[in-house]
């Protein structure tokens with residue numbers, strides 16, 4: 001397929017329409033809200049050129065101080081579950097938590113969500129340590145172009161990510177990849193991405209659009225256009241009718257949501273949950289989904305779902321649950 005000519009001929013909407021038909025045939029009518037649970041603000045690598053951890057200002061240099069309190073992490077999971085949100089994955093920089101610690105946190109999450117957790121905690125040689133508390137492993141491919149990947153993420157070679165995904169498959173875990181659009185990839189790189197998904201039998205793909213962080217190489221870049229983003233997502237949906245697609249969009253780009261869902265997204269992510277909850281931005285997110293004709297799993301607005309300030313699982317979570325509920329009810333915007 002000559003993708004460039006298709007885009008030049010304004011056929012993006014045709015591709016979106018085709019993708020939507022395929023999604024309807026192969027997936028439920030529900031759209032999920034996905035919450036990535038960040039467990040540490042430190043990364044041993046700290047050199048991916050788009051990442052806020054690559055800026056001195058934002059990075060917390062003491063790994064111990066950067067680790068979140070486990071009770072706080074679990075309280076966040078409990079609150080997400082009350083609101084009907086999925087846990088997208090546990091996310092951490094390299095070597096911030098040990099495998100044993102991640103396993104223990106995931107076991108506790110399992111008690112709350114009754115589901116295995118996805119991990120996005122870097123390249124690991126210790127996947128065999130995990131059991132039913134983990135459903136899948138995420139490889140941060142980030143950019144669908146080997147040359148660009150090498151220069152943008154110098155310390156996490158694609159080869160090592162690919163090997164980890166192969167091991168994950170052998171061990172019976174699901175496999176996901178993350179892709180950020182707007183890092184300098186070209187339209188032809190979609191072919192590389194399609195090949196990569198096939199070769200590694202990827203079950204889930206999570207797209208983000210570039211969020212230009214000040215102080216990074218991409219600080220002055222513009223995020224990709226909504227139609228380009230939707231073209232990429234639609235093309236992946238058309239090529240992989242069954243794959244699960246999650247799309248990240250930022251609070252300043254909420255208008256992307258509708259078209260991304262019509263392009264094949266099963267879930268949306270990358271929101272500041274407690275800040276946006278119950279605000280006009282939360283309402284707008286729900287409106288975007290409503291106008292696609294799909295149903296939202298969970299809520300961004302129903303305050304009654306926040307529930308009590310006490311945990312149903314462990315009193316040690318209480319003070320964090322109280323804090324998160326307060327944050328959700330505060331008038332932030």
Ligand code: SF4
Pocket residue numbers: 043044045046047048051052053054092093094153156
């Ligand atoms: S490995 Fe992840 S957390 Fe670490 S610098 Fe790269 S993108 Fe950021």
